[in-house]
Amino acid sequence: MSGLTLLYTLFAYVAIAVFLVGFLARIWKYATTPSPLKIPLTPAPVNSVGVVYRMVQEVGFFKSLFYSNRVIWIGGYLMHIALLITIVKHLRFFFKTTPTALAWITSFEIYVGFIFFGALAFLFLMRLVIDRTYYLSLMQDYVLLILLMLIAATGILTKYYVRTDIIKVKQFVMGLVQFRPEAIPGDPIFIIHFTLVLLLLIYFPFSKLMHSGGIFFSPTRNQVDDAREVRHVTPWAVKG
Amino acid sequence: MAEEITTTEEKTVDKDIAALLTSPPKRAPEPTPELTGKIVKPKIVQGAAAHYKPHVAKPEIQEKLGFPGTLVENWQEAAVAKMRELLGKYKSLQVYMDICVRCGSCTDKCHYFLSTRDPKNMPAGRAELFRQVYRKYFTTEGKIFGKLAGAVGFDLSLLAEWYSYFHQCSQCRRCSLYCPYGIDTAEISMAAREIMDSIGLGQKYTNEIIGKVHELGNNLGMNEAALRNAIEFVEEEIEEDTGIPVKLPINEEDAEVLLVTPSADFFATPHLESLVGYAKVFHQAGINWTLSTTAAEAGNFGMFIGSYYHMQKVASRIKQAIEELRPKRLVVGECGHAWRIAYAFWNTLIGPFDMLNQKYPRPQHICEFTLDLINRGALKIDKSANDEFVVTFHDSCNVARATRMGDKPGGQFDIPRELIKAVTNKYVDMEYDTIRERTFCCGGGGGLLTDELIDVRVKGAMPRMQALHNVMETHGVNFMALICAICKAQFTKIMPKYGIPMEVAGGIHQLVGRAIVLGAKE
Numbered sequence: 062m063s064g065l066t067l068l069y070t071l072f073a074y075v076a077i078a079v080f081l082v083g084f085l086a087r088i089w090k091y092a093t094t095p096s097p098l099k100i101p102l103t104p105a106p107v108n109s110v111g112v113v114y115r116m117v118q119e120v121g122f123f124k125s126l127f128y129s130n131r132v133i134w135i136g137g138y139l140m141h142i143a144l145l146i147t148i149v150k151h152l153r154f155f156f157k158t159t160p161t162a163l164a165w166i167t168s169f170e171i172y173v174g175f176i177f178f179g180a181l182a183f184l185f186l187m188r189l190v191i192d193r194t195y196y197l198s199l200m201q202d203y204v205l206l207i208l209l210m211l212i213a214a215t216g217i218l219t220k221y222y223v224r225t226d227i228i229k230v231k232q233f234v235m236g237l238v239q240f241r242p243e244a245i246p247g248d249p250i251f252i253i254h255f256t257l258v259l260l261l262l263i264y265f266p267f268s269k270l271m272h273s274g275g276i277f278f279s280p281t282r283n284q285v286d287d288a289r290e291v292r293h294v295t296p297w298a299v300k301g
Numbered sequence: 302m303a304e305e306i307t308t309t310e311e312k313t314v315d316k317d318i319a320a321l322l323t324s325p326p327k328r329a330p331e332p333t334p335e336l337t338g339k340i341v342k343p344k345i346v347q348g349a350a351a352h353y354k355p356h357v358a359k360p361e362i363q364e365k366l367g368f369p370g371t372l373v374e375n376w377q378e379a380a381v382a383k384m385r386e387l388l389g390k391y392k393s394l395q396v397y398m399d400i401c402v403r404c405g406s407c408t409d410k411c412h413y414f415l416s417t418r419d420p421k422n423m424p425a426g427r428a429e430l431f432r433q434v435y436r437k438y439f440t441t442e443g444k445i446f447g448k449l450a451g452a453v454g455f456d457l458s459l460l461a462e463w464y465s466y467f468h469q470c471s472q473c474r475r476c477s478l479y480c481p482y483g484i485d486t487a488e489i490s491m492a493a494r495e496i497m498d499s500i501g502l503g504q505k506y507t508n509e510i511i512g513k514v515h516e517l518g519n520n521l522g523m524n525e526a527a528l529r530n531a532i533e534f535v536e537e538e539i540e541e542d543t544g545i546p547v548k549l550p551i552n553e554e555d556a557e558v559l560l561v562t563p564s565a566d567f568f569a570t571p572h573l574e575s576l577v578g579y580a581k582v583f584h585q586a587g588i589n590w591t592l593s594t595t596a597a598e599a600g601n602f603g604m605f606i607g608s609y610y611h612m613q614k615v616a617s618r619i620k621q622a623i624e625e626l627r628p629k630r631l632v633v634g635e636c637g638h639a640w641r642i643a644y645a646f647w648n649t650l651i652g653p654f655d656m657l658n659q660k661y662p663r664p665q666h667i668c669e670f671t672l673d674l675i676n677r678g679a680l681k682i683d684k685s686a687n688d689e690f691v692v693t694f695h696d697s698c699n700v701a702r703a704t705r706m707g708d709k710p711g712g713q714f715d716i717p718r719e720l721i722k723a724v725t726n727k728y729v730d731m732e733y734d735t736i737r738e739r740t741f742c743c744g745g746g747g748g749l750l751t752d753e754l755i756d757v758r759v760k761g762a763m764p765r766m767q768a769l770h771n772v773m774e775t776h777g778v779n780f781m782a783l784i785c786a787i788c789k790a791q792f793t794k795i796m797p798k799y800g801i802p803m804e805v806a807g808g809i810h811q812l813v814g815r816a817i818v819l820g821a822k823e
Contacts, residue, residue, distance in 0.1 A: 087399070091392065091395065094389060094390075094392040095390065096391070096393065097390065097649070098645065098646055098649055099645045100488070100703070102702055102703075103703060103705055103710065104710035104711040104713070104714075104738060105705075106710065107708075107709075107710060119483075123481050125478065125480060125481050126404070126406050126479075128479070129406040129410070130404075130406050187405070188405075191405060191408075192344055192345050193345055193409065193423060194403065194408065196345055196347075196420045196423075197405065197420070197425050197426060199403065199450065199451040200450060201450055201451070202402075202403055267440065267441045269399070269400065269402045269403075271399045271400055272399075272482055275399055276481075276482045278396050279400075279482050279483040279484070280392055280483075281483035281485050282482070282483040288644060288648055288649070289644060289648060289664075292648045292653050293648065294649060298649065
């Protein structure tokens with residue numbers, strides 16, 4: 062095993078471990094922190110089926126953002142959809158023979174990569190152009206956008222400009238999954254792409270990216286509006 | 302030499318503390334925003350609202366509530382410890398600290414930002430004051446990168462900003478509506494105020510009132526004799542007006558309905574007119590009802606300071622009144638934040654209401670109650686009594702975004718409107734973006750209804766005033782119906798500054814009271 066392979070095998074395991082443990086620890090915290098009072102943002106669903114529907118609208122379509130700010134919605138929604146497709150597409154590296162559905166995505170992935178990059182660039186630009194978001198933006202907001210743009214750019218490069226041998230990538234990934242390390246493709250663009258993704262995974266649980274899991278625990282969105290019908294009691298908030 | 306430096310430092314700190322604890326100097330009133338009929342997204346002006354702050358509560362007010370009398374010596378440590386406690390007690394706070402992505406969706410939604418243009422009055426800008434401290438002491442990112450990552454040590458200047466800007470939030474939740482994750486700045490400002498109270502930095506207006514409720518049972522601080530006098534006066538007025546003796550029973554045992562209403566209804570104008578309306582409804586429907594001197598206050602300012610303890614203690618008077626008087630139903634008068642606490646929190650705080658009639662909502666809003674009577678034909682209504690009015694309705698923020706009326710989501714918008722339409726002939730809604738769940742706060746909620754914040758209140762009302770001005774111009778609206786004691790007090794005070802007569806503001810039950818035909822039953 063080459064030094065590079067050893068290094069990246071370890072790096073990958075560490076990054077995935079940090080991501081999984083960190084993410085689950087945050088989610089555990091959100092899940093176990095009590096909500097002493099009923100605070101759904103009304104009008105709210107009056108039963109749990111309605112809450113699921115509300116969540117689907119928020120997570121699937123960014124409904125509140127849609128009604129709030131159409132410009133940010135377009136940028137944000139395109140970015141997230143492109144990201145989702147890109148993640149699904151990458152699942153092919155985890156299968157010996159690529160499933161048909163994943164192969165189908167490949168037929169239009171050329172657009173997806175560019176849309177992802179374009180949407181990120183648009184969001185970056187919006188941060189700078191609107192005085193209110195420029196005021197709010199922190200270093201990490203820019204760092205994350207740049208990191209994602211670099212990941213997108215190197216991804217596009219490996220695919221269309223300096224083609225990486227995806228068979229080798231697949232062998233490497235399958236090796237990681239099955240705990241019998243294979244050689245990492247030495248292609249520098251791929252190495253950069255892979256490094257950035259691992260860095261993103263490590264940063265994820267400590268960042269605002271926790272909105273991905275956190276939204277499901279937002280009491281204003283996930284609570285049923287039934288305060289008069291059902292008495293809501295949590296451990297620390299006991300009877301007076 | 303070293304000693305000298307310490308002394309100078311100490312002196313500066315003392316001076317900063319003194320500045321923090323003193324009231325803002327009296328200034329000439331700031332100009333009222335112009336009525337153009339438009340609500341525009343302003344360019345930000347940093348620090349534009351930094352000079353507003355409410356009076357700090359004196360030690361005797363603080364100590365009565367169990368808070369330190371004045372800023373404790375180790376306040377920073379104590380504040381961080383309190384923050385840790387609250388992060389463990391409130392899912393909302395913990396989740397909302399982490400998940401804001403600063404997308405900007407909320408930035409043009411707060412009435413205080415739209416009018417003051419101060420970016421720290423943007424919801425995410427306000428929350429940032431809290432998050433800076435959170436990052437510093439509770440996040441890996443903040444501990445490693447510090448200021449670069451937006452983590453700021455809790456110092457006196459930041460505390461001064463907390464005191465100023467967390468008292469420029471009326472906890473109206475409009476930001477939460479538009480946030481893709483539902484982040485509720487009300488939860489954050491409540492936590493901030495709870496932390497400030499715990500280190501001895503309280504707001505005079507709110508904390509004084511909480512003390513009065515604990516002592517005397519109502520926000521106005523009136524004793525039983527004064528309350529009885531006021532009620533007698535109302536009875537005389539009604540009889541003089543209509544020739545019919547309408548009674549407002551007090552402390553009647555075993556009545557059908559116990560009415561809990563904001564104490565302002567007993568004294569203030571136009572609140573009193575709604576009280577007359579409720580009395581006429583009960584009288585004409587022939588429903589045996591009572592007020593209670595124990596529960597002579599629906600309002601509960603414990604919520605404004607985020608104190609579960611005080612909110613529960615204030616609410617416990619309602620439970621006590623139910624136990625004393627054994628009513629079958631519990632009805633709540635016109636008050637926004639009171640309805641939030643009654644509707645959403647009472648069951649948790651003082652429930653379950655097993656002793657009440659299970660056929661009716663527990664508690665029930667007076668609008669639900671009256672509309673139900675009208676729909677069942679229990680009241681004779683003469684709409685033409687209100688023909689001089691073209692009416693619009695201001696959705697109170699707490700009612701709109703934190704409660705419900707009736708069985709269906711959105712009943713809190715439809716029931717008051719149906720009730721208005723049942724007692725008037727001319728009704729017009731204000732602009733789409735300013736009604737129902739999108740409503741703007743009156744500008745005086747959340748503990749801001751105090752004189753020294755008048756400039757903030759006038760400005761905060763701007764979006765509502767623009768929308769009202771529009772319908773006044775286009776539809777001849779001359780009455781804005783309200784269901785909140787704070788809205789009523791706020792609007793009657795600030796509307797004249799916009800050149801709108803204070804008589805334009807009034808309660809829904811003021812209209813109901815005028816339209817009810819007293820006397821012979823059908």
